[in-house]
Amino acid sequence: MKKIILLLLIFSVLSGIPGKGQIDPHFTQYYASPLMLNPSLTGMVDGDYRATVNYKNQWASITTPITSKGLSFDMPLGTKGFGIGTTIMNQTAGDGGYYYNNVYVSLSYQVHLSEYKILAAGFEAGFINRGIDPTKLQFGNQFNPLVGYDPTLPANEFFKNTSAFVADGSIGVTYFDANPDATVNPFIGAALYHPTQPTDKFLAANNSSIPIRYSVHGGLRLKISDVADLTPHVVYMQQGTAYEVMGGIYVNYQLDTYKDFIAGIAYRYNDAVAPHIGLHINGFIVGVSYDINASSLKDASMYKGGLEFSVSYISRKKIKDAKFICPRL
Numbered sequence: 001m002k003k004i005i006l007l008l009l010i011f012s013v014l015s016g017i018p019g020k021g022q023i024d025p026h027f028t029q030y031y032a033s034p035l036m037l038n039p040s041l042t043g044m045v046d047g048d049y050r051a052t053v054n055y056k057n058q059w060a061s062i063t064t065p066i067t068s069k070g071l072s073f074d075m076p077l078g079t080k081g082f083g084i085g086t087t088i089m090n091q092t093a094g095d096g097g098y099y100y101n102n103v104y105v106s107l108s109y110q111v112h113l114s115e116y117k118i119l120a121a122g123f124e125a126g127f128i129n130r131g132i133d134p135t136k137l138q139f140g141n142q143f144n145p146l147v148g149y150d151p152t153l154p155a156n157e158f159f160k161n162t163s164a165f166v167a168d169g170s171i172g173v174t175y176f177d178a179n180p181d182a183t184v185n186p187f188i189g190a191a192l193y194h195p196t197q198p199t200d201k202f203l204a205a206n207n208s209s210i211p212i213r214y215s216v217h218g219g220l221r222l223k224i225s226d227v228a229d230l231t232p233h234v235v236y237m238q239q240g241t242a243y244e245v246m247g248g249i250y251v252n253y254q255l256d257t258y259k260d261f262i263a264g265i266a267y268r269y270n271d272a273v274a275p276h277i278g279l280h281i282n283g284f285i286v287g288v289s290y291d292i293n294a295s296s297l298k299d300a301s302m303y304k305g306g307l308e309f310s311v312s313y314i315s316r317k318k319i320k321d322a323k324f325i326c327p328r329l
Helices: 002-015
Strands: 049-058 066-077 082-093 098-112 117-131 163-177 184-193 213-223 228-239 242-256 259-268 272-281 284-293 304-315
Touching (some): 242 272, 259 284
Antiparallel strands (some): 082 098, 117 163, 163 184, 184 213, 213 228, 259 272, 272 284, 284 304
């Protein structure tokens, strides 16, 4: 049963058949992986630089886990409005030997419409590397009615390519109000990934294209007291016939000058409920979330989805008088 579910998960991802999933890996804590959400968020940080690590382990209850790992670094370039960054992403599905890697370099530019109202645009360029190990897959032709799966039987399956590299990129824009004294700070952004629809030779008899991924995200930072902020947020993504709608809310409670407690919950439409907590201490933001599966797989998964961690560090050589309001946290 576990093998069948894994194969369905992998091949729905590879072939782009209709479903709630996507070709591109992504995180539940999308707000804690800004460069993977929108390249215009590059360098949009209250500090000298930002380093972020993301990790997700999902579907461990029904198969060998699918793991996603992300690493990013970005920084503003002085006071000229430019930001620069880099992102590395890896996803693996153990039983099938499937892996997905991408590496991007991003550049952004911010325009101040007023002192705190900012419009940013950005792009990134890099490559995608995907692959699979057919020897780790099991096929119907290898089923023996007497003993079950028999690896000595021929699979009779042909793969033209088991790995491929392709050049890729993305573009995006974001608007936000960074006024630290405002009661309401809105933010909204949109991005296009794979805008050139690069040719994908992976597991295809003919050259197909990676479909464009559209992303729209936004929210409001609401100041509810001198020590507490409330942030409702939403994201919509679509890639080919697959789509995702996710919304949530979290509270940021200031414990003291350099310590904050973060807690909230998010819902991914027809898929999962994800509570999360976090702690902000002296430039570090540590977050933990868990996807409680609520999709049609819930009977097999027993409502278990994925555990996710994020760690961000923002370096500040000089403490500013007014705290910059970031559009994601």
